[in-house]
Each structure stands twice: as C-alpha cells, then as structure tokens.
Amino acid sequence: MSQVLVMAGTGKGAFFWWSDERRRSWRLEGPLLKGWEVNDLVVDLRGGEPVVWAAVGHYVYGATVQRSRDLGRTWTQIEDGPRYAEEAGRKLERIWRVQPGRADEPDELWAGVAEAGLFVSRDGGESWREVAGLNDHPTRPSWQPGAGGLCCHTILLDPADRRRMWVAISAVGAFRSDDGGATWQVRNQGLPIAVPAEAHPEVGSCVHKMVVAPDDPRRLYQQNHQGVLRSADAGDTWERIEDGLPSRFGFPMVMHPADSRTLYILPLESDEYRFFPGGAMAVYRSRDGGDSWQPLTSGLPADGYTGVLRNAMAVDGLDPCGVYFGTSGGQLFASADEGESWHALPGLLPRISCVSVAVVP
Amino acid sequence: MRIPVTLPTLLAHCTGGARDVEVEAETLETCLDALLRSYPLLRPHLLDETGNLRPHVNVFLNDQNARWIDDWAAVRLAPGDTLTVIQAVSGG
Numbered sequence: 001m002s003q004v005l006v007m008a009g010t011g012k013g014a015f016f017w018w019s020d021e022r023r024r025s026w027r028l029e030g031p032l033l034k035g036w037e038v039n040d041l042v043v044d045l046r047g048g049e050p051v052v053w054a055a056v057g058h059y060v061y062g063a064t065v066q067r068s069r070d071l072g073r074t075w076t077q078i079e080d081g082p083r084y085a086e087e088a089g090r091k092l093e094r095i096w097r098v099q100p101g102r103a104d105e106p107d108e109l110w111a112g113v114a115e116a117g118l119f120v121s122r123d124g125g126e127s128w129r130e131v132a133g134l135n136d137h138p139t140r141p142s143w144q145p146g147a148g149g150l151c152c153h154t155i156l157l158d159p160a161d162r163r164r165m166w167v168a169i170s171a172v173g174a175f176r177s178d179d180g181g182a183t184w185q186v187r188n189q190g191l192p193i194a195v196p197a198e199a200h201p202e203v204g205s206c207v208h209k210m211v212v213a214p215d216d217p218r219r220l221y222q223q224n225h226q227g228v229l230r231s232a233d234a235g236d237t238w239e240r241i242e243d244g245l246p247s248r249f250g251f252p253m254v255m256h257p258a259d260s261r262t263l264y265i266l267p268l269e270s271d272e273y274r275f276f277p278g279g280a281m282a283v284y285r286s287r288d289g290g291d292s293w294q295p296l297t298s299g300l301p302a303d304g305y306t307g308v309l310r311n312a313m314a315v316d317g318l319d320p321c322g323v324y325f326g327t328s329g330g331q332l333f334a335s336a337d338e339g340e341s342w343h344a345l346p347g348l349l350p351r352i353s354c355v356s357v358a359v360v361p
Numbered sequence: 362m363r364i365p366v367t368l369p370t371l372l373a374h375c376t377g378g379a380r381d382v383e384v385e386a387e388t389l390e391t392c393l394d395a396l397l398r399s400y401p402l403l404r405p406h407l408l409d410e411t412g413n414l415r416p417h418v419n420v421f422l423n424d425q426n427a428r429w430i431d432d433w434a435a436v437r438l439a440p441g442d443t444l445t446v447i448q449a450v451s452g453g
Binding site for chain 2 (some may be wrong): 035038058059060061062063064075079081082083085086088090092093138
C-alpha cells in the first residue's frame with residue numbers, strides 16, 4: 001500500500017506526517033532542515049524514485065534550493081541554484097515556489113522568487129538561469145511591492161501545450177507565455193487593480209494564488225487580494241465568482257485533482273485582520289466551477305483566530321480526495337473525505353508557510 | 362599557513378557537517394577566498410549578489426570584526442590567528 005506524505009514548511013524547518021491511504025492516523029517527523037525557513041516543498045516523482053525539493057531560506061543567510069533523495073532524511077544544497085546576476089541589480093530574497101516541469105520533461109524545473117522573478121533549470125535542478133522575458137518585462141518599472149513583497153509565487157504549466165504557461169506575481173498580476181517562457185503577456189483584464197501605475201495601468205493586481213484546470217487549460221481560477229475570479233479563455237479575461245463567500249479576501253486556492261470544477265479556498269476577514277471571519281474556521285468549496293460556494297466546518301474550531309498563507313493548502317489526489325491546510329498558528333488540519341470532515345494532525349508547529357502532499361509508492 | 366575557521370551550526374551542511382575547518386591562507390582576503398573555494402556552498406550564504414558580505418553576517422579575525430577593515434589583502438595572517446563566521450544578533 002502506498003504511503004501518504006504531508007509536508008509542512010515553517011519558519012524553523014520542515015515537518016512531515018506519514019499515513020497509509022486510509023489517512024486516519026499520522027506519524028510526525030521533524031524538524032527537518034532545522035532552523036531554516038522552508039517556503040516550498042514538493043515531491044517530484046517524474047524520475048521514478050521520489051525526489052523532494054525544498055525552497056529554503058534565512059533572513060541572515062539567504063535563499064537556496066535543497067534536494068533530498070531519501071524522503072527528507074538527508075538534504076543537499078544545490079550549488080548553482082537560482083541567483084540574480086550582479087548586473088541585474090536585484091536581490092534573491094526568497095524562493096517561493098519550486099515547480100517540477102511536465103511529466104515527460106523530467107529534467108525541467110521552474111522556480112518563482114522574490115524580488116519577483118522566474119528561474120528555470122533544464123538539467124534536473126543542477127543549474128538554474130533567469131527567465132529574462134519575464135524578469136526584464138517591459139512593465140517591470142511599474143511593479144510595486146505589496147505587504148508580501150514582490151514575489152513570483154505561482155507557476156502553472158499547460159499540460160497539453162508545451163509552449164503555454166502562466167505565472168502570478170503578488171501586487172503585479174497574472175502573466176502568460178505562449179512560447180515556452182521566451183516572452184510574456186500581462187493577463188489582468190477584468191482583475192481588480194489596486195493602484196494603477198501611470199506608465200503601465202494594466203499591472204498592479206495582487207494575485208494571491210492561481211490554479212489551472214488540467215482537463216481544460218483555458219479555465220483558470222484565482223484568489224486575489226481583492227476577490228475570487230475565474231477565466232474561461234486562458235486568462236485573457238476574468239470574472240468574479242464570489243456568491244456565497246463571507247469575504248473576498250484570502251490566500252490559498254486548490255483544485256480537486258480529478259474534478260476541475262471543484263475548488264477549495266479559505267476566506268479570511270479582510271486584509272486588515274487576516275484571520276477566519278469571526279474566528280469561525282471554515283473551508284469554502286465550490287462544486288460548480290465557482291458559481292456557488294459552501295462552507296465546510298465539521299471538525300474545525302469555531303474560535304480559530306488564525307490565518308492561512310498562500311502556499312499552505314494542498315490536495316492528495318486519492319479517492320476520496322484528501323485536503324490539507326496549515327495555519328499561521330502552526331496547526332495542520334486534514335480531511336480524508338473531500339472536505340466534509342476535518343481533524344488536526346499531531347503537533348503544534350511554528351508558523352506554517354507551505355503545505356504539500358504526495359502519495360509515495 | 363593553516364588558519365582555523367569556525368562556522369555557525371546552521372551552515373555546517375556546507376562543509377559536510379563540520380563547524381570547524383581549516384584553510385590555507387596568508388592574508389585575510391585569501392583566507393575568505395580559500396574558504397569559499399574549498400566550500401562553495403557557503404558562497405550564497407555569506408555573500409550577496411554584489412559579492413559583499415551579507416548585512417547580518419560577521420567575520421571576525423580573532424576578536425576584530427573584519428567588516429570594519431578596509432583592505433583585507435593588506436592584513437597578513439600570523440600563526441595562531443583564527444577566523445569566526447558569526448550571525449549578527451541584537452537584543453529583543
């Protein structure tokens with residue numbers, strides 16, 4: 001039987017929980033990468049043997065990518081990792097996302113970073129180079145950081161069209177490339193723009209998280225700082241989908257792996273407070289591609305004065321689908337029944353910055 | 362001459378697990394160069410994109426903060442000298 005591995009990155013290391021496919025009891029392991037901020041974790045199964053990639057950082061010692069070939073027992077820092085050239089005049093403050101390439105491109109990985117930028121590796125993560133078409137985008141002089149800095153936090157690959165991909169940058173917006181990353185177009189039409197820049201009024205939308213439907217990659221969804229929206233035309237235009245939500249504000253968004261019309265989000269009470277509205281912890285699920293939303297609260301605390309960060313929610317792809325989220329208060333909540341009921345996993349951790357899950361053979 | 366270098370625990374993964382290493386150097390400048398050449402994983406942790414020491418990383422030559430030494434190449438090392446890499450801390 002396969003093992004289910006839930007991984008949480010925190011401000012002081014990574015923590016792993018292991019279970020079988022029933023997902024009833026969990027064994028906690030950690031801290032791994034002790035003392036480091038872990039901003040993203042992903043299990044890469046493309047090469048056959050699982051490889052865990054970690055986006056690691058520290059306010060003194062900077063950001064690097066680390067790799068584990070033994071499911072977290074030992075880690076190796078990538079020597080030639082993402083790093084801005086001196087002449088770029090930018091600093092690599094944090095690595096937000098390590099995104100493995102498509103299933104049939106096992107040597108390709110992408111990394112989204114702050115200061116906002118995109119890096120790519122085409123040799124299995126050994127060396128990385130800047131994606132100049134995005135990093136030197138003509139609108140860049142108008143990119144202004146928000147409260148979360150200026151970070152490229154979401155990287156989406158069209159599963160069918162190798163030339164097409166998207167990224168999202170907080171306080172800037174959504175971008176699409178139709179030529180494998182060489183050139184990029186802003187895709188913010190219909191998105192709320194916080195403060196339009198004079199030179200480039202099309203940028204300035206604060207995307208918090210974005211997902212794409214694998215079975216119909218024209219359909220995109222996003223949790224924005226100022227709303228929840230969807231696109232039916234690969235990001236060319238966006239429309240609001242907020243019926244039934246207690247708040248437009250939130251950070252994570254995940255999609256059911258087998259049903260791309262099922263979405264999960266975690267509305268929070270405005271950007272001033274950033275905790276569950278009235279403390280009532282609730283996951284909101286849509287079964288109809290965002291036409292309507294229903295709260296899921298069974299097993300969740302009614303006094304949950306905490307928040308959830310943008311990378312801190314994940315789904316496992318089993319049937320029924322497991323859903324997981326980690327709070328900035330350091331608790332991990334799990335559902336093994338598509339969100340109908342929830343329970344807390346063992347451990348009270350530092351602030352959870354990312355949650356990821358893998359089914360490991 | 363061989364100069365002992367002490368590193369923070371957090372960076373021990375860059376040296377195969379050792380906090381105490383030795384490098385061959387004659388000056389303060391060549392000492393840091395030799396350290397980064399011997400243990401290249403340390404480079405992004407100690408230096409920023411411009412090649413300068415990260416703002417909260419301190420390198421002490423014995424009890425002297427090297428950040429306040431202008432010309433590292435002019436500082437000749439002597440037997441018994443030690444280098445310590447230490448994270449800047451403040452109260453709170």
